[in-house]
Amino acid sequence: AQSVAQPEDQVNVAEGNPLTVKCTYSVSGNPYLFWYVQYPNRGLQFLLKYITGDNLVKGSYGFEAEFNKSQTSFHLKKPSALVSDSALYFCAVRGDGGQNFVFGPGTRLSVLP
């Protein structure tokens, strides 16, 4: 069975500092990994995905994520956080044979001015 863990419910970071939102996964076969962001009363917005290739994936709004197969992790990063990055972030995986996303529980990011 596929599963995604986001070990932190909440991440607080000061504006201008680097941020990391953690994600680990469990899936059979090769993982297809995604990050989405959700603002209040809105749907999910796609940030980036890892399918194959370079372990460092660059996405929207200056975000990037590093795929680490040995640690089964896919952490989301940004070099310099903005207050407008404050939102709910979801990591998701789709594995072999699974056509639907399995989402993590979400991590609420608060960027403090």
Added chain:
Amino acid sequence: KAGVTQTPRYLIKTRGQQVTLSCSPISGHRSVSWYQQTPGQGLQFLFEYFSETQRNKGNFPGRFSGRQFSNSRSEMNVSTLELGDSALYLCASSLEQGRNYGYTFGSGTRLTVV
């Protein structure tokens, strides 16, 4: 181009009633998926349709059903509503079915059951 459109945005229903939610995918997208989002359970997969056929189904009771029309628009129906069905229902569309395709989500329909 227009994104994924979900209607209505907000809905209040009484326990025992039924409800139908609508999703219009991005033009040209043939795959539509539905998810339920609640504070307690997070995001859970309901079902996916591709070319008018249900291709995958999550672990929800039979009260939850859906369909897809020839123009790829999709509806989901919940019968005999329960208080626990209160949630944000999200629809996502993709060009094709397959795990390497990115999905675009709509803003959702917030259903409140009283």
